[in-house]
Amino acid sequence: MVSIRDVAKRANVAISTVSKVLNHYPNVSEETRRKVNTAIAELGFVPNSIASALSSKKTGRVALVLDVNRHVQTVDEIPMQYIIGAINKAKELGMDIITVFFTMIQEMGVEEMIRYFQSQSIEGLIICGLSKQDTMLHRLVKSGKFKVVLIDAPGVAENTSSIHIDNTKAQYEVAKRFITESNSKSILYIAGKKNGYVSEERMLGMKQLSEELGLTIFSRVGNFSELEARRITMKYAAKKDAIICASDLMAIGAMKALIDMDIYRPVCGFDGISLMGYAGKQMHTVKQDFQTIAASAVEELARLMEGGSGQEIILPHKLIRMKYLDVIS
Amino acid sequence: MVSIRDVAKRANVAISTVSKVLNHYPNVSEETRRKVNTAIAELGFVPNSIASALSSKKTGRVALVLDVNRHVQTVDEIPMQYIIGAINKAKELGMDIITVFFTMIQEMGVEEMIRYFQSQSIEGLIICGLSKQDTMLHRLVKSGKFKVVLIDAPGVAENTSSIHIDNTKAQYEVAKRFITESNSKSILYIAGKKNGYVSEERMLGMKQLSEELGLTIFSRVGNFSELEARRITMKYAAKKDAIICASDLMAIGAMKALIDMDIYRPVCGFDGISLMGYAGKQMHTVKQDFQTIAASAVEELARLMEGGSGQEIILPHKLIRMKYLDVIS
DNA sequence: CGTTTTCTGGAAAACGTTTTCTTAATCATA
DNA sequence: TATGATTAAGAAAACGTTTTCCAGAAAACG
Numbered sequence: 001m002v003s004i005r006d007v008a009k010r011a012n013v014a015i016s017t018v019s020k021v022l023n024h025y026p027n028v029s030e031e032t033r034r035k036v037n038t039a040i041a042e043l044g045f046v047p048n049s050i051a052s053a054l055s056s057k058k059t060g061r062v063a064l065v066l067d068v069n070r071h072v073q074t075v076d077e078i079p080m081q082y083i084i085g086a087i088n089k090a091k092e093l094g095m096d097i098i099t100v101f102f103t104m105i106q107e108m109g110v111e112e113m114i115r116y117f118q119s120q121s122i123e124g125l126i127i128c129g130l131s132k133q134d135t136m137l138h139r140l141v142k143s144g145k146f147k148v149v150l151i152d153a154p155g156v157a158e159n160t161s162s163i164h165i166d167n168t169k170a171q172y173e174v175a176k177r178f179i180t181e182s183n184s185k186s187i188l189y190i191a192g193k194k195n196g197y198v199s200e201e202r203m204l205g206m207k208q209l210s211e212e213l214g215l216t217i218f219s220r221v222g223n224f225s226e227l228e229a230r231r232i233t234m235k236y237a238a239k240k241d242a243i244i245c246a247s248d249l250m251a252i253g254a255m256k257a258l259i260d261m262d263i264y265r266p267v268c269g270f271d272g273i274s275l276m277g278y279a280g281k282q283m284h285t286v287k288q289d290f291q292t293i294a295a296s297a298v299e300e301l302a303r304l305m306e307g308g309s310g311q312e313i314i315l316p317h318k319l320i321r322m323k324y325l326d327v328i329s
Numbered sequence: 330m331v332s333i334r335d336v337a338k339r340a341n342v343a344i345s346t347v348s349k350v351l352n353h354y355p356n357v358s359e360e361t362r363r364k365v366n367t368a369i370a371e372l373g374f375v376p377n378s379i380a381s382a383l384s385s386k387k388t389g390r391v392a393l394v395l396d397v398n399r400h401v402q403t404v405d406e407i408p409m410q411y412i413i414g415a416i417n418k419a420k421e422l423g424m425d426i427i428t429v430f431f432t433m434i435q436e437m438g439v440e441e442m443i444r445y446f447q448s449q450s451i452e453g454l455i456i457c458g459l460s461k462q463d464t465m466l467h468r469l470v471k472s473g474k475f476k477v478v479l480i481d482a483p484g485v486a487e488n489t490s491s492i493h494i495d496n497t498k499a500q501y502e503v504a505k506r507f508i509t510e511s512n513s514k515s516i517l518y519i520a521g522k523k524n525g526y527v528s529e530e531r532m533l534g535m536k537q538l539s540e541e542l543g544l545t546i547f548s549r550v551g552n553f554s555e556l557e558a559r560r561i562t563m564k565y566a567a568k569k570d571a572i573i574c575a576s577d578l579m580a581i582g583a584m585k586a587l588i589d590m591d592i593y594r595p596v597c598g599f600d601g602i603s604l605m606g607y608a609g610k611q612m613h614t615v616k617q618d619f620q621t622i623a624a625s626a627v628e629e630l631a632r633l634m635e636g637g638s639g640q641e642i643i644l645p646h647k648l649i650r651m652k653y654l655d656v657i658s
Numbered sequence: 659c660g661t662t663t664t665c666t667g668g669a670a671a672a673c674g675t676t677t678t679c680t681t682a683a684t685c686a687t688a
Numbered sequence: 689t690a691t692g693a694t695t696a697a698g699a700a701a702a703c704g705t706t707t708t709c710c711a712g713a714a715a716a717c718g
Binding site: 019 | 678
């Protein structure tokens, strides 16, 4: 393997000079810079990131922690969108993304988690969909051992930022538009998780709307489960005008149930996953750009790692109607 | 950061002794081992993988190269399944998976690719869905600079193994069962890519079956595109009894088209992705276990990296009928 | 009892960078 | 012209491991 040493020899300069050229230090003369660069080209030198990381104590390694259910709901495309967004941005910034699943760390105590990430030389974490019940992960974040960006969970500190859309507003807006257009009077709302951060925010949006419109909204917790949404729909939909769900996946479960029950009710979703295009002619939903969200998370983490301090970032959403043909073309 | 040095001091042994304990070397007495281990525990020492990698020249880093655009549609769950399978196995074996997308390297020449992977200190590659046209990647594999496992592409060499199911047999079997059950006489076969490895194998399965059954099979290339399958279906399905597709995604495109045309034809797919459960009451398809495939690829790569030589691995498939309720529960 | 073998554990040289000092040389200033 | 300021480049000490080689002690052997 050709090293910085060989380059130095060939260019007739010191090792440190080569390093300075490599890292774009200012005080290197144009001539030396040229000499070094031609030597690099001639030798086909590639800097060794491992050695660089050891010496500089900066690995640029970031863990993307995902809540992936290995067996249930494999059609959920959101994690993949996060991965794509994060990896592309990381490449741009010269960072490395190590993907980690909740299942891999859920049995660990805080100490073990810290050891795990430290042994991987990880400097920062992007945690997606942290819920209130994840005590250990919360403590890990609070430990201050890592810089953290939370997607879809609150929490701002010296070492922690938070990124999400305005869930309350989005739920309010999409529901308002949906109710107005479908002219519905009685609504079944299939909420997310009890005690879930985004679930509560979305629920709040529904509350605000119900007060504004003077509607009472009948709601049940669907736990973001397609199957549970199906059950709830089977049980309650007949007596309601329309169904609003806190996620597209639940909306699809509801839609499928309605088809099986052979009754029609308009359904409104949340997220804008492409599977929603398969559910009905055109489905009202909130479109979140998960790739952009993840990319912003990586950028924000880079900022934290350079000494910036935590902040809350609210990204925009869109109200859309999803159609099959739009999705596949 | 507490280092091996601190451990050595605390345990009153030499640095090298601690290292030997860490790496389970044989010639360390039970007593010293204990001393070192308690020191490690007391200090909360975590070995630094970067330093270890630099010194031992083994990084354990593997790139998982994915064609996320193989199917343009974002509902394609296959890459995610590969990621899950690979990462879980990698954790088990103490390796690191770096996910890389075709899009990130498709413009590069061979030299640049080599530099890219080398600069990331990557020792091995798992390439999914390499096609014949990917000249640069083929050359990269042939360069011998990395150990490689190819998923769904042939190629065995000193540094290369290949993993896939028996596509010919699988296509033959599922089509035979489907044709027999549906008692179809005239078949529309929507094939994969022209010159695609698995596409050709599956096509061969269809040829064998058509000879055996004395059926002529009308086939068109769908390029694994849902939209293209839709077009082909719209154009030809009316005159045929049944449709067989070289992928589930195309089967879904066909199914959707049939619904829009308001005619019924049985459809048969290939892959066993869960989206297939959404397409019809129960869909014939070949189930590939992508997680297991990826896990085997990681294992195989580990074997190659330890000096084993390349081989071809054929994994089993299953014939199934996919149902919505099975998928979501 | 002397000699050879086996077993433990330590010393020290890598591994390929970054970074902090120094030093020498050039430049501007009065 | 002497003085200080600025600039460019080199020397060398880290960073935290692994690994090779060596020494001493204990065990085995004749």
